[in-house]
Amino acid sequence: MRGRSWWALLVILFAGAGVAAETGPALSFARAGAEARTLSLQQMKAAVPVSELAFFDPEYGKPKRYRGLALARVLELAFGPGWQGQDYTEMIFTAQDGYASVSTLEKLGEPGGYIVFEDSEHPGWEPVGRNHANPGPFYLVWTGSEQRTQHGYPWPWQLAKIELVRFQDRYPEVHPKGVGAASPAYAGFLTFKERCMRCHAMNQQGGKVGPDLNAPQSVTEYRSPAMLKAFIRQPSQFRYTHMPDHTDLSDADLDNLLDYLRHMANQRRQTVR
Numbered sequence: 001m002r003g004r005s006w007w008a009l010l011v012i013l014f015a016g017a018g019v020a021a022e023t024g025p026a027l028s029f030a031r032a033g034a035e036a037r038t039l040s041l042q043q044m045k046a047a048v049p050v051s052e053l054a055f056f057d058p059e060y061g062k063p064k065r066y067r068g069l070a071l072a073r074v075l076e077l078a079f080g081p082g083w084q085g086q087d088y089t090e091m092i093f094t095a096q097d098g099y100a101s102v103s104t105l106e107k108l109g110e111p112g113g114y115i116v117f118e119d120s121e122h123p124g125w126e127p128v129g130r131n132h133a134n135p136g137p138f139y140l141v142w143t144g145s146e147q148r149t150q151h152g153y154p155w156p157w158q159l160a161k162i163e164l165v166r167f168q169d170r171y172p173e174v175h176p177k178g179v180g181a182a183s184p185a186y187a188g189f190l191t192f193k194e195r196c197m198r199c200h201a202m203n204q205q206g207g208k209v210g211p212d213l214n215a216p217q218s219v220t221e222y223r224s225p226a227m228l229k230a231f232i233r234q235p236s237q238f239r240y241t242h243m244p245d246h247t248d249l250s251d252a253d254l255d256n257l258l259d260y261l262r263h264m265a266n267q268r269r270q271t272v273r
């Protein structure tokens with residue numbers, strides 16, 4: 001009995017080591033919750049040419065050099081050439097710690113996006129962000145000077161999973177019901193989705209960096225419109241905070257955001273998960 005368990009343990013150890021050595025870092029891909037496939041770095045490098053990149057990285061605030069794979073080519077490899085088709089509206093990029101950035105599909109087909117797997121100047125990566133995180137093994141970057149997080153381009157580090165979704169199905173609590181696509185509330189929703197959702201939730205769906213803006217109370221119920229607009233545009237005037245300024249949002253953009261927030265105050269989920 002004793003001998004047999006030892007033997008079984010040895011077999012398990014060898015099998016485990018074999019798998020790890022063979023695959024190395026990997027990314028998983030899913031369609032609306034269903035696991036589609038997992039691709040190892042080796043498999044991706046075999047199918048997509050490696051690009052040498054040099055550009056100003058806003059996450060570091062300085063020029064950086066990396067080796068990476070064009071995002072659109074990796075998506076095509078994982079999901080097939082029709083990945084931008086009709087069935088899905090967004091893609092969710094989830095990091096190892098659960099941080100999720102949601103991005104519309106049309107942005108992701110643009111040139112400039114790369115999944116980088118190596119910092120060319122710092123073997124083993126240079127720490128990034130206020131928590132000095134290691135961005136590897138996969139870090140999503142954009143080389144265009146306008147392709148920044150505040151414009152809806154995802155920049156997750158420690159990228160683990162890429163998922164195709166239909167927004168309404170995945171985030172029904174964030175999607176405004178019963179408003180036309182041309183309404184101010186809908187315009188506000190689009191801004192929320194692009195600029196706020198990676199940090200804020202509505203009805204507990206969305207980001208967890210900042211507070212839920214709708215539950216248990218909507219911010220529109222305890223803050224005046226003027227105060228909200230001033231705060232959203234320039235939180236740095238009020239507090240030392242991790243919320244970025246949004247000085248490029250126009251008065252009309254802010255009014256639309258408030259319309260969306262007020263609409264959502266009437267679409268509050270009664271039962272809190």
Ligand code: HEC
Pocket residue numbers: 191192195196197198199200209210211213219223228231232235239240241242243244246257
């Ligand atoms: C990078 C993360 C981040 C982004 C992006 C972000 N926020 Fe925030 N926000 C925070 C954090 C953190 C707080 C919590 C407290 C603080 O530091 O002010 C906050 C607080 C708030 C508050 C609450 C103020 C109060 O005390 O009542 C409002 C309203 C708000 N954010 C709206 C927005 C809107 C609208 C957007 C998009 C235009 C946005 N935030 C984008 C992180 C973020």
